[in-house]
Amino acid sequence: MKGGDSLYRRLLTWLLLPLLALGGVMVFLAWVEAQRTADRAFDRLLEAASLAIAEQVQWQDDRLWLDLPPAALEMLATDAEERVFYSLVDRDGRFITGNADLPGDSRRSIASGDTLLYRNIGWQGLSLRQGVRRSRLEDWGVREPFEVRVAHSREGRDALAAELWRANLAMIMAMAALATVGLLLAIRAALTPLTRLRRAIRARDPRTLAPLELSLPRELAELRDTVNELLARMRRVRANQERFIGDASHQLRTPLAGLSARAELALRQEDPTRWKEALVAMQATSARTARLAVQLLSLTRLANPEYRPELVPLELNAIARQAVRDHWSSCHRQGVDLGVEATGGEVWIRGMDWLIAEAIGNLIDNACRYGGRRVTVQVEDAPPRLAVEDDGPGIPEARRLLMLRPFHRDRDDLEGSGLGLAIVDGIARTHGARLRLSAGHAGRGLRVVLQFPGGTP
Template identity: 65%
Template sequence: MTAARTSAPASLYRRLLAWLLLPLLGLGALMLAQAYIGAREASDRAFDRLLEASSLAIAEQVKWQGDRLWLDLPPAALEMLTTDAEERVFYAIYNASGDYITGSARLPSGPERSSGKPLHYADITWHGLPLRLGIRAAQIDDWSQRERFEVRVAHTREGRERLTLSLFQGSLARLALMALLAVGVVMLAIRSALAPLTRLRRAIRERDPRTLTPLELPLPRELAELRESLNELLARMRRVRANQERFIGDASHQLRTPLAGLSARAELALRQDDPDIWHAALQAMGATSTSAARLATQLLSLTRLNNPEATAELRPLDLSEIARAATRNALGTCHRAGIDLGVETPQAPVSVAGIDWQLEEALGNLIDNARRYGATRITVRVLDAPATLEVEDDGPGIAADQRLVVLRPFHRIHQDGAGSGLGLAIVDGIARTHRARLSLHDAHQGSGLRVALTFSRDRS
């Protein structure tokens, strides 16, 4: 089976060359046609002057003799129409009544004259021969006789066609030289115009893959926009890498202590023979591993929320459904700890644009924080106008001067607590994702803390 081959993309240089040369070819064709028409008109003008001179020379030799027109034709009158092309020349004299008087052939009168000029021309076909006919109206210039007559002179077109070809070949040589110069100029112009793009390509190709510094390369305005777009991409990549490095540093720092504790407890337990000591060590190791797993999950959540390139797709959802789902998820843990967990929602749906699993995680972290820091009563509340999610507890609360500090990752007010210091930081990241405002207040009644996520009025 032969593999399908995809056609290579067209070269930008070739495309520009084609788009520029095609109009030039069309223009060249028009210039060639114009050159041929001009050569033919010049040839006709030259030979028409000969026809004019020949007909005038014949007309001057016409006399009135013996009550009739008489012509004594000199040889030079017709020889001036003959060239190396050996044209055939004809002439005829007609009186005012249109009667043939004398000549070498009975030439037709041609089309009717549309002007009062004494000489006019016509292209005719006579006995299968294409002729150029010149007709001159004249009269006897004598004091006693004013007889009118007509001189008709015609010749074949060989000389005209030869002169036309000669003139056209001269124009063709000049046009070919101009075309070669134009093509050369176009090719040089395209190469010069694409040179900055070549420099940009080389600069990108020669960069170290680990280098994410901005490109500093002088370029024209159109390519400068491409350079700025590349620099913006590099800046986003730097932020992503910084986020990854921060996650690795935070994870290694925070997981080092529980992992070291697990190793130490396992080593101590292996040195003992008492099953009760083994049981206690296993219980402690289980609690430590649970805490480490939760810490790793929170680190992953925080890293994903802080990723500047993560584009969340917000969808319409009901905050009341989110609050009830988060309450159901935490109900078992709070019940085992003896904590009264409840939810308050309005009758009508409270719709916002958001991500359901993120808002559920935010509420779960707020409920877990309240549970870990001594609350006995926790209330999840949904408010409207503006749309707000609240978690209120009756725990020790947080002092007003500490409410901004606790939003920082790994900051814990009580260092002996079981928390990791990431819960509120995750909630803050989710609030920023939803363009909501996170605020910490005193509880409505007695001591405690009330955490609110207030959504903007534009919920769509």
């Protein structure tokens, strides 16, 4: 497992944390239960000892008298060598006999007859567990009440509680170990399909984009399907790239072959006039080839999904006027009337000035190339729009969307690469603008509109 994070480690952590918390609660409850069990066991000894003492209490010479058998206290003696204390008290709380004057219990008896009350006390620096039995003589002539107070130190209780807790702790630790091993195996088994998916992806030929065929659980099947969808998109992208490369190669090969043929024919001629004609034709072909190369580079950049240019505030009127100035001379030489219709105020958008100028240049070039004699660049506000309109033959409505595809031309007999509108479409998408093709004024020519999102300077 490489990297700073791991799904295996994350699952193990989030599953072990509740397990550790549960284990802590179980250890605490085991300690509490061990204490309770030890108290119940020794409280029964206290009960038996107090009962044995109470049975030996008699009435003699008008007073309580006790002949304590050794067995009454020996039952409280364990290997822990606890200290045992007892005392006999009359109805008025006067000490009658015993080896210690133990304190009484102010709580009332919870039932009639013999009743034993338990409590933990501190007496003369000792921590004791005391049992107080309230009883009375069973003689038919005397029903004198009395109390038998028995207490012993906690060494035996603590030793028994510790022994019980250790036994429970050993069982809890064994269960925790088994649970941890089972958890590790369960996580590893649950992540096995993910490992198979990783190995299947790693073992694939990097040149193949075929879908993954792997049986997986539902959650990973969704991931597999997502990967397959990504591979399908990549196949479409690669097919488009291969088609684009093929078309670009064909478009470049044709003028380059023409240049080679012109040069070969010129070399066979002896007349300088023929050489000049060949050079003029070669110069025109090389200019078209250079423009085609520039358009190919622009289209490739715009088609890159990772291309995210920084958009800045731009004034659309200024860009349109500058584009018209840049193309006026070439249009004038071709006899094309090029003009601009700008708004009275400023029209702001967010974009890149050279891309907007490239779009205007491509639209003007297309209009001139396809027979337009009058070309108008228009800027409109609310919302910001840039339009290029010509009076040429236009494009039939059924074929307008096809013209946005690279290398698609409306008529094969006209020169052109078929990239102009495709580049404009890419520039529009880069700026978040809507591109719309429609008929020009009075139903003649073509009107191309780029509608931008509203912007502020």
